[in-house]
Amino acid sequence: MNASVLPQDALREHIQIHGRLLAEVPDALSNLHQAGRKQLQDQALPHRRLEAWRYTSIFPLVEADALTRPLEDADPAPARVNAVNQIVFVNGLLSRVALEDSGLSVRTWAELDDEEQTALIKASEAAQRSGEHPLAVVNQALASEAILIELDDSTELQHPLVIEYQCQGDESGSAHPRVWLQAGRFARADVVEIFSQQAAGQLHNSVTHIQLDAEARLTHTLITPESDGFQVHGIHASLARSSRLEVMTFATGAALRRLDLNVRHAGEGGELVLNGVYLTRETRHFDVRTVVDHTVPHCETDEIWRGIVTDESRAIFNGRIHIHPHAQQTRAEMNNNNLLLSDRAEVDTKPELEIYADDVKCAHGATVGRLDDTALYYFQTRGIDRKTAYRMLSAAFVQEVIDDFPDTPGRALATQLADQFHLDTSEQA
Amino acid sequence: MLNIDNLKARVEDKEILRGLTLHVRPGEVHAIMGPNGSGKSTLTHVLTGKEGYEVTGGKVTFKGKDLLDMSPEDRAREGLFLAFQYPVEIPGVSNLQFLRTAVNSIRKYRGEEELDAAAFMRLAREKAKQVNLPADFLKRGVNEGFSGGEKKRNEILQMLLLEPSLMLLDETDSGLDIDALQTVAEGVNAMRSPDRGIVVVTHYQRLLDYIVPDYVHVLAKGQIIKSGGRELALELEEKGYGWLGINDETTEAQG
Ligand SMILES: Nc1ncnc2c1ncn2[C@@H]1O[C@H](COP(=O)(O)OP(=O)(O)OP(=O)(O)O)[C@@H](O)[C@H]1O
Numbered sequence: 224m225n226a227s228v229l230p231q232d233a234l235r236e237h238i239q240i241h242g243r244l245l246a247e248v249p250d251a252l253s254n255l256h257q258a259g260r261k262q263l264q265d266q267a268l269p270h271r272r273l274e275a276w277r278y279t280s281i282f283p284l285v286e287a288d289a290l291t292r293p294l295e296d297a298d299p300a301p302a303r304v305n306a307v308n309q310i311v312f313v314n315g316l317l318s319r320v321a322l323e324d325s326g327l328s329v330r331t332w333a334e335l336d337d338e339e340q341t342a343l344i345k346a347s348e349a350a351q352r353s354g355e356h357p358l359a360v361v362n363q364a365l366a367s368e369a370i371l372i373e374l375d376d377s378t379e380l381q382h383p384l385v386i387e388y389q390c391q392g393d394e395s396g397s398a399h400p401r402v403w404l405q406a407g408r409f410a411r412a413d414v415v416e417i418f419s420q421q422a423a424g425q426l427h428n429s430v431t432h433i434q435l436d437a438e439a440r441l442t443h444t445l446i447t448p449e450s451d452g453f454q455v456h457g458i459h460a461s462l463a464r465s466s467r468l469e470v471m472t473f474a475t476g477a478a479l480r481r482l483d484l485n486v487r488h489a490g491e492g493g494e495l496v497l498n499g500v501y502l503t504r505e506t507r508h509f510d511v512r513t514v515v516d517h518t519v520p521h522c523e524t525d526e527i528w529r530g531i532v533t534d535e536s537r538a539i540f541n542g543r544i545h546i547h548p549h550a551q552q553t554r555a556e557m558n559n560n561n562l563l564l565s566d567r568a569e570v571d572t573k574p575e576l577e578i579y580a581d582d583v584k585c586a587h588g589a590t591v592g593r594l595d596d597t598a599l600y601y602f603q604t605r606g607i608d609r610k611t612a613y614r615m616l617s618a619a620f621v622q623e624v625i626d627d628f629p630d631t632p633g634r635a636l637a638t639q640l641a642d643q644f645h646l647d648t649s650e651q652a
Numbered sequence: 653m654l655n656i657d658n659l660k661a662r663v664e665d666k667e668i669l670r671g672l673t674l675h676v677r678p679g680e681v682h683a684i685m686g687p688n689g690s691g692k693s694t695l696t697h698v699l700t701g702k703e704g705y706e707v708t709g710g711k712v713t714f715k716g717k718d719l720l721d722m723s724p725e726d727r728a729r730e731g732l733f734l735a736f737q738y739p740v741e742i743p744g745v746s747n748l749q750f751l752r753t754a755v756n757s758i759r760k761y762r763g764e765e766e767l768d769a770a771a772f773m774r775l776a777r778e779k780a781k782q783v784n785l786p787a788d789f790l791k792r793g794v795n796e797g798f799s800g801g802e803k804k805r806n807e808i809l810q811m812l813l814l815e816p817s818l819m820l821l822d823e824t825d826s827g828l829d830i831d832a833l834q835t836v837a838e839g840v841n842a843m844r845s846p847d848r849g850i851v852v853v854t855h856y857q858r859l860l861d862y863i864v865p866d867y868v869h870v871l872a873k874g875q876i877i878k879s880g881g882r883e884l885a886l887e888l889e890e891k892g893y894g895w896l897g898i899n900d901e902t903t904e905a906q907g
């Protein structure tokens with residue numbers, strides 16, 4: 224690559240190369256790609272001078288050539304958790320759909336009629352524009368597969384729906400799966416999205432659009448195990464009147480991990496819980512940006528993020544809650560607490576409230592601390608060795624957030640991954 | 653069982669213990685009194701092995717072993733226990749989990765079988781009752797939001813569960829109401845036995861009415877400057893420290 228080319232320009236070129244590859248073999252997704260490419264024309268790509276991308280460089284993506292081609296189709300590995308309602312993507316392509324509960328359906332892009340496709344394109348473009356999530360546009364332009372998951376009105380899903388995204392093989396390349404999830408009026412469901420380890424040089428760039436109709440209640444648990452590759456995931460959610468969404472994230476670091484969680488309160492009486500835990504080590508990177516828009520009155524947002532950052536890893540939390548002029552009687556709270564366990568690790572935290580209504584209750588805060596020596600000593604005076612104390616104290620810092628996750632295989636997996644992390648990092652105590 | 657000889661220690665270049673000698677034999681109760689800042693808490697922390705305290709002279713043996721050579725956890729496993737003057741709050745770790753981990757670490761060290769969750773729960777409930785702490789305190793975070801008196805009772809609860817052979821109580825009586833004082837004293841007295849030693853640090857004679865000491869020592873400027881029987885505590889209560897030729901350390905430091 225020419226050294227004078229800016230990374231974002233190189234990235235654009237890579238996307239064009241990839242786009243031309245897709246255009247050579249037109250298929251059902253072509254109209255989605257076309258619309259995405261069009262939106263991309265006047266879309267700024269990530270670069271360090273954009274506030275939202277200040278701490279995360281896309282240079283490694285460019286350097287690895289990850290965007291120039293799709294990941295090859297590959298065989299699935301055994302699912303990480305066995306679920307009654309299961310969807311498995313492998314390298315961005317749909318590999319398995321098994322649904323046992325009624326009231327739940329999945330259709331691929333090819334199975335949607337023109338009208339449905341147009342409506343979905345329109346809806347997601349609106350979300351992408353307001354969401355400042357440029358890689359979601361890239362996902363659309365290069366979509367590997369797009370599916371629509373529908374929960375019928377009043378459906379109460381008996382078992383969680385587990386969506387697993389696998390990356391197989393060791394070739395570099397990228398996958399861009401896209402999911403629309405629509406919960407009808409009064410529907411209730413627990414959804415889990417599980418990501419996987421990837422080879423270095425692989426980019427997994429996924430987007431999930433969530434639409435809750437009035438009175439729907441959905442929990443959405445996100446599990447991202449450690450990865451050597453690049454993982455970008457975006458959630459764009461919209462809440463209609465009196466609906467409730469819980470997005471619970473368990474994250475670790477990757478060569479580059481970026482989460483964009485964008486939620487819009489679009490109907491009165493909506494409730495949002497947007498909690499997360501991140502555990503990073505070695506030289507891995509984790510960057511989360513949450514943007515919550517309160518556009519109507521009487522909605523609530525609760526956001527708690529706890530992170531443990533060690534070795535030479537880096538974690539970035541950027542949370543924004545935007546309260547628009549009409550959103551009176553909003554209650555919103557956002558907290559980010561970090562435990563920095565190494566001098567070489569770095570945390571950047573920036574919770575922001577933008578308030579344009581006067582009758583609201585809002586608070587936010589952020590802390591970065593270390594393990595308390597006095598607490599460690601207290602444990603030791605009770606006969607507990609330093610390693611165990613270290614492990615118990617770091618577990619205590621995040622476990623209460625994980626314990627609040629809905630009771631799905633996601634919570635068990637998060638607990639298991641967290642325990643392993645605490646065990647490994649306490650070896651250095 | 654605990655022999656402290658000519659112990660000298662400093663914190664951040666400040667000499668705090670300046671040649672302290674104290675011997676505790678099994679079955680004995682020693683009280684240490686002394687002005688604020690004289691080094692009483694420092695002594696307890698040097699004994700339990702807190703970081704940041706540098707021993708610059710003297711030696712300490714506990715049951716014949718070199719105490720200062722052991723890690724803090726091994727000192728506890730050998731049977732040393734400190735009830736903190738300021739117990740530490742540990743949000744997120746339940747009292748029950750903390751206590752069970754502690755008890756099992758010590759049992760393991762002694763080659764005893766670890767207690768399972770149910771057996772430990774029964775034991776913990778029984779001991780909590782003994783110090784008048786309702787059972788739901790076991791589920792709360794360690795000392796999290798406990799009142800001053802509840803924290804002190806929780807220290808005694810830990811002591812009852814860990815069954816140490818040498819107990820250091822640092823101002824366990826401060827901040828206690830009269831009933832709680834009695835409860836705490838009963839807890840300590842229940843542990844009294846011919847093979848256990850007790851060292852109570854206190855400012856008040858009152859506690860010593862309940863936990864009757866065999867010896868009373870006055871600690872000033874990092875040394876034991878006077879020792880006597882329990883009547884010494886009464887004398888100190890009446891006359892203060894002035895007659896011993898010492899002032900409050902903090903006022904002296906200013907002057
Ligand atoms: N970490 C520290 N850094 C600096 N000075 C310290 C430290 N710890 C203790 N000291 C000093 O050592 C001296 C003795 O303190 P210590 O807590 O042992 O006194 P004490 O006899 O227990 O007093 P009190 O009766 O008030 O509890 C005090 O002057 C105190 O300020």
Ligand SMILES: [Mg+2]
Binds near residue numbers: 693737822823
């Ligand atoms: Mg003291």
